[in-house]
Amino acid sequence: MKNDNYLDLFDDQQKAIDHAIWLNFKYRIAGIVFGVIEGTDNNWAVCEQATADEMEITFLDILPKDFSEVSFKHLDTIRQDKEPLPFWSDLIGMISTVDGEILRFILDTKIPLNNLIRHELALRGFDKNHRWCGFDKAREIWLDEN
Numbered sequence: 001m002k003n004d005n006y007l008d009l010f011d012d013q014q015k016a017i018d019h020a021i022w023l024n025f026k027y028r029i030a031g032i033v034f035g036v037i038e039g040t041d042n043n044w045a046v047c048e049q050a051t052a053d054e055m056e057i058t059f060l061d062i063l064p065k066d067f068s069e070v071s072f073k074h075l076d077t078i079r080q081d082k083e084p085l086p087f088w089s090d091l092i093g094m095i096s097t098v099d100g101e102i103l104r105f106i107l108d109t110k111i112p113l114n115n116l117i118r119h120e121l122a123l124r125g126f127d128k129n130h131r132w133c134g135f136d137k138a139r140e141i142w143l144d145e146n
Contacts (some may be wrong), residue, residue, distance in 0.1 A: 036061025
């Protein structure tokens with residue numbers, strides 16, 4: 001990955017896709033949209049919509065809505081990457097430091113990690129855009145059963 005002011009370049013298309021998904025989440029409040037375009041050296045580039053428009057290039061229609069369909073093969077590739085994307089490093093770091101027996105317990109007893117995470121976020125008092133809203137409002141936002 002090469003960082004410059006306008007493009008993040010990747011040799012691997014899937015890594016570019018993952019990066020664009022993360023950036024779309026990270027900059028959701030600002031309304032900045034990122035996508036993947038073909039690079040000039042048989043590679044892939046991630047850029048803002050404004051940059052693509054300026055270059056008169058259309059984003060490739062390859063971004064999934066989310067990571068709900070991540071395969072074990074994709075996870076293997078992420079784990080073997082010598083320079084993983086920072087969000088993957090953080091997520092894998094959280095999971096890899098948990099005792100294996102706890103991980104097996106989570107799977108065996110079907111502990112709803114989604115609910116556990118939502119409960120934790122409610123206790124922090126922020127809304128879905130990480131804006132302080134107070135603990136009562138955060139509970140309404142995060143613990144709504146819908």
